[in-house]
Each structure stands twice: as structure tokens, then as C-alpha cells.
């Protein structure tokens with residue numbers, strides 16, 4: 001049953017600095033906090049994060065729940081991640097995890113426990129805009145995670161508390177230290193995708209059947225072989241490093257063709273540019289405000305340092321057509337495109353195709 005409004009909050013606790021400080025802030029604000037740690041993936045059976053979260057809850061005198069989500073994480077995130085690379089696409093596991101697992105699971109367990117609010121240590125804020133809740137960018141531009149949270153339901157957004165939204169990471173570390181949580185204050189930030197923080201290629205190699213990823217040929221734009229690659233899933237559109245082809249010029253991955261295990265290389269950045277893209281699996285908080293609108297809409301396809309103006313229309317097959325005002329390089333299918341206006345997240349979708 002859906003929980004009624006109350007002063008209780010279920011906080012996702014990873015054992016890291018941000019969610020630990022979030023617990024302290026929520027408690028200070030008078031909320032009755034319950035911590036929950038999802039077991040998503042444990043490399044080499046490493047469970048220290050569970051102990052860290054439990055220890056913090058003990059110190060704060062709050063209950064700590066553990067939820068085993070390993071099977072669902074394997075099915076919905078890891079299998080998807082591997083399959084996307086095998087299709088020659090570039091997946092977005094963190095976006096999917098947030099939209100399909102982390103927040104929906106928080107809400108589900110909160111309802112089971114009769115807890116109204118749900119919270120995380122994400123560096124984002126929320127705003128009510130034209131009667132609908134939206135995620136907006138966090139105050140710390142270096143930590144802003146709004147790019148990952150475009151697919152949440154109105155109910156989730158309404159119940160969300162986001163204690164990190166108006167803080168910088170520096171302030172968060174200082175707060176942990178000031179309150180005597182020294183270990184938390186100095187914990188390293190998590191890097192990249194949680195189940196393969198290092199090189200995703202090693203992970204793919206270890207988690208795909210032998211024979212699925214085999215060496216193939218690099219071709220130039222004229223179709224002439226120019227080298228051997230290690231297997232098409234190990235490359236991403238726009239990739240420039242680790243190609244293993246040595247020429248007196250910069251080279252980029254332009255196209256990946258899984259059917260023939262071919263990777264096409266170009267030597268001009270302009271060859272990677274496109275004027276638009278099509279999105280599937282899209283979600284817009286207020287579709288009428290975006291589809292067909294002539295007001296400025298910003299689209300981002302990367303977590304950092306990119307923002308293009310665009311116009312959005314709906315296609316007959318229910319995809320979004322994003323028409324870019326200026327061309328954009330290295331649009332990879334499988335990646336997310338996220339719409340913003342004045343730092344407010346309007347929605348997003350998964351890139352399905354580029355406009356040639």
C-alpha cells in the first residue's frame with residue numbers, strides 16, 4: 001500500500017561519503033531516517049560497503065535494511081550492458097539503474113515500511129514547474145548528476161528528498177569531518193560504472209562467451225583496410241585513443257558494423273558530425289511544452305561539457321526527432337539524450353539512430 005505523508009524517509013546508503021552525509025542532514029532536519037543498502041553487484045564477493053553503511057546507521061541510531069537486488073541487477077543492467085555492446089551500441093547503465101531499479105526499489109520498500117519520503121545522496125535538486133516536478137542541476141557543477149535522472153515518475157519526484165542538492169562536495173566532506181565521521185570524510189569518490197569501474201573491455205571479455213568478441217578489420221572511409229582491431233564491441237563512436245593504428249594524424253571511430261565485425265575509421269572530426277538524432281524509450285515530464293516548441297531547448301548527450309540547442313518533434317513511429325541547431329560530433333546509439341531548459345531536466349530518451 002502507498003505510504004501516506006509522514007516525517008519518515010528511506011535513504012539509499014552505498015556506504016560512501018555522500019549518502020552518509022545525507023543521513024546526517026536528514027536527521028538534523030528532523031526526519032526519522034531508515035537506511036537501505038541494495039546489493040547490486042559485488043566484485044570478488046567484496047561486501048565492505050555493507051559494513052560501512054551498517055556502522056554509520058548504528059552510530060546515528062537509525063535502522064539499516066539490506067535488499068538483495070543482485071539477480072534483478074544482473075538481468076536488467078549487466079545483461080543489457082553486454083548486449084548493447086554486442087549490438088555495436090554504447091549503453092547507459094547508470095541511467096537505467098536509477099530510472100528502473102534504484103528509485104523504483106526505494107519507493108517499493110518505502111511503501112512496504114510505511115515510509116513516505118525517499119532520498120539519496122545525488123547532487124541534484126527538484127523544482128515544481130508548471131504543476132509538474134522536475135529534477136534540476138545540483139549546485140556543485142563538478143558533481144551535478146541530473147543527467148542520469150530524467151526518467152522518474154511524478155510520484156517518485158514528489159516523494160524525493162535531495163539533501164546534497166545545494167551543497168558542494170567540499171562542503172559535504174567538511175561536514176563529515178566536523179561531525180567526527182573521519183573515514184567518510186576521506187573516502188574516495190566512486191569512479192564510473194559501479195560494476196566495472198576500470199576498463200569496460202576487461203569486463204566484457206570476462207563476461208561474454210568465447211568467440212563472441214574476435215579480432216576484425218579497421219577500414220577507412222573509402223573501404224580500404226588499415227589495420228586490425230580487437231573486436232567491434234571494444235570501440236565507441238568518436239573514440240580516438242587505444243586504436244592501435246599509428247598514423248601521423250588523429251583518427252576516430254566513425255562507424256561500428258557488428259554484422260561484419262568491421263570498424264570504420266575517419267581522420268576528420270567533421271565526418272563524425274550529425275544534425276540530429278532519433279530517440280526511443282523517451283520520457284518527457286510535460287510533452288506539450290517540448291514537442292514542436294520553438295522555445296530554446298538544450299540537449300546533452302554527455303555527462304559533461306556539451307550542450308546543443310535543438311527542436312524536438314514526434315515521428316509517426318512514436319520516436320522523438322531531435323533537430324540540432326548546430327551539428328554535434330560523436331553521437332553514439334544506445335546513449336541517453338537529456339533535455340534541459342535553464343538547468344531544469346525536461347526529460348530524455350535513448351538514441352536510436354542519427355540523422356545522416
Ligand SMILES: Nc1ncnc2c1ncn2[C@@H]1O[C@H](COP(=O)(O)OP(=O)(O)OP(=O)(O)O)[C@@H](O)[C@H]1O
Pocket residue numbers: 011012013014015016017018019020036037038039040102119120121122189190
Ligand atoms: N548500493 C546502493 N544501495 C543504496 N543506495 C545506493 C547504492 N548505491 C548508490 N546509492 C544511492 O545513490 C546515490 C548516488 O550513487 P552514486 O554511486 O552515483 O554516487 P556516489 O557519489 O558514489 O555516492 P556515495 O558517496 O553516497 O557513494 C548515493 O548517494 C546513494 O544514496
